[in-house]
Amino acid sequence: MKTLRLKPGKERSLQRRHPWIFESAIARGAADPGETVRVESHDGAFLAWASFSPASKIRARAWSFVETQRIDAAFLASVCVRAVKARGLFDLQSDGVRVIHGEADGLPGLIVDRYGDTLVAQFLSAGVERWKDALADALLAATGLGKLYERSDASGREREGLKPITGWLRGEGATDITIREHDWQLSLNIATGHKTGFYLDQRDSRQRFAELAQHRRFRRVLNCFCYTGGFTVAALAGLKAAGALEGAELVSVDSSLPALNLARANVALNGFGGGQGEGEGEGEGQGDAGSGAKTEFLDANVNTLLREFIDQGRTFDAIVLDPPKFAPTVAHAERAARAYKDINRLALKLLEPGGVLLTFSCSGGIGADLFHKIVASAGLDAGVDGYISERLGAAPDHPMTIEFPEGEYLKGLVVVRKPA
Numbered sequence: 189m190k191t192l193r194l195k196p197g198k199e200r201s202l203q204r205r206h207p208w209i210f211e212s213a214i215a216r217g218a219a220d221p222g223e224t225v226r227v228e229s230h231d232g233a234f235l236a237w238a239s240f241s242p243a244s245k246i247r248a249r250a251w252s253f254v255e256t257q258r259i260d261a262a263f264l265a266s267v268c269v270r271a272v273k274a275r276g277l278f279d280l281q282s283d284g285v286r287v288i289h290g291e292a293d294g295l296p297g298l299i300v301d302r303y304g305d306t307l308v309a310q311f312l313s314a315g316v317e318r319w320k321d322a323l324a325d326a327l328l329a330a331t332g333l334g335k336l337y338e339r340s341d342a343s344g345r346e347r348e349g350l351k352p353i354t355g356w357l358r359g360e361g362a363t364d365i366t367i368r369e370h371d372w373q374l375s376l377n378i379a380t381g382h383k384t385g386f387y388l389d390q391r392d393s394r395q396r397f398a399e400l401a402q403h404r405r406f407r408r409v410l411n412c413f414c415y416t417g418g419f420t421v422a423a424l425a426g427l428k429a430a431g432a433l434e435g436a437e438l439v440s441v442d443s444s445l446p447a448l449n450l451a452r453a454n455v456a457l458n459g460f461g462g463g464q465g466e467g468e469g470e471g472e473g474q475g476d477a478g479s480g481a482k483t484e485f486l487d488a489n490v491n492t493l494l495r496e497f498i499d500q501g502r503t504f505d506a507i508v509l510d511p512p513k514f515a516p517t518v519a520h521a522e523r524a525a526r527a528y529k530d531i532n533r534l535a536l537k538l539l540e541p542g543g544v545l546l547t548f549s550c551s552g553g554i555g556a557d558l559f560h561k562i563v564a565s566a567g568l569d570a571g572v573d574g575y576i577s578e579r580l581g582a583a584p585d586h587p588m589t590i591e592f593p594e595g596e597y598l599k600g601l602v603v604v605r606k607p608a
């Protein structure tokens with residue numbers, strides 16, 4: 189068994205069960221990619237069993253802090269079983285579920301989402317790459333499913349010195365899948381969609397938006413960075429429950445044409461769209477399929493479009509801002525902060541008095557406090573007074589743990605503009 193010896197003082201974070209061992213903390217020791225190493229303090233005390241990653245700044249990631257634990261297929265299988273069991277603790281209201289959420293589930297670098305009867309996995313560290321076969325079998329056994337598609341094409345692979353790999357790892361089936369979520373259905377594509385195909389983490393914020401739509405009977409909704417239309421479908425479902433579809437207008441914006449086409453299809457799938465003026469494969473269009481609501485899908489850059497809407501004097505009583513990750517790490521925080529502030533300032537200007545803004549950041553490099561400050565200063569610059577009425581976060585199948593604060597990547601705020 190190979191050993192990593194840490195520099196004096198570098199044992200602290202492992203003693204607090206934080207799973208990362210940075211290159212700079214290591215005095216000596218090396219191993220093959222993904223090989224299990226014994227990590228010890230400068231004076232030889234056991235700290236953890238970890239997988240070695242020679243290419244990454246995160247040079248090793250802990251599997252276990254128990255000295256007697258053997259790291260083998262049986263151990264990994266037990267960790268998978270425990271993660272699946274944990275999902276049963278929450279009322280998730282969906283058959284799209286994050287089954288393994290990396291470090292928070294004790295499997296650093298592994299992301300597994302379940303869509304109906306299909307698992308989709310991202311193997312993003314040297315450790316889980318080395319144990320891929322054992323993990324694939326363990327995941328299917330733990331879930332009782334037969335199909336696993338690999339989407340190991342995220343940028344994190346590169347930092348681990350791993351090449352992108354995609355395709356069926358176990359079984360085979362359709363890559364177009366429809367899931368049920370709360371009161372609606374959503375189609376996604378596991379081969380071509382972002383990440384594993386869908387943003388499961390926003391599930392409960394979509395539900396919150398549906399509730400707000402029902403209560404507030406929104407007339408004009410703007411869903412920015414709509415991807416496959418989840419927040420739009422949620423708003424429509426809420427309006428339907430309130431009997432308030434008639435005359436509502438919903439604008440959905442994204443810069444990805446395939447995503448927009450799926451957004452339109454998802455609106456239709458739930459009985460809200462698919463009307464005239466919507467050519468097959470066309471990026472933009474309007475529709476009213478008798479649901480009474482008008483839906484519009486715009487292939488545009490959100491930053492440009494928000495400015496155009498301001499020039500046109502358009503306003504909305506509900507806006508969603510769910511941009512991509514502007515700051516993957518703290519190093520990008522400053523530039524990202526400006527970008528977040530900019531879109532929030534523009535969105536707040538478009539918000540009617542009494543209107544509601546749901547604004548999000550999925551940047552690990554921007555903490556909840558900083559995000560709050562960014563949105564507050566966007567309000568100041570926009571000359572818009574608001575209440576922060578709620579804080580939102582990732583759904584509970586994307587758990588945060590005490591040991592791993594990096595797990596809190598997604599934060600959202602509900603801002604209500606003060607009435608005139």
Ligand code: SAH
Pocket residue numbers: 386387390413414415416417418419441442443444447488489490491510511512
């Ligand atoms: N709200 C979505 C997830 C949004 S992901 C959901 O609930 O599923 C972020 C989206 O922003 C992606 O679909 C991406 O295509 C889009 N995007 C990134 N930069 C953009 C830009 N400048 N203008 C418009 N869309 C953008």
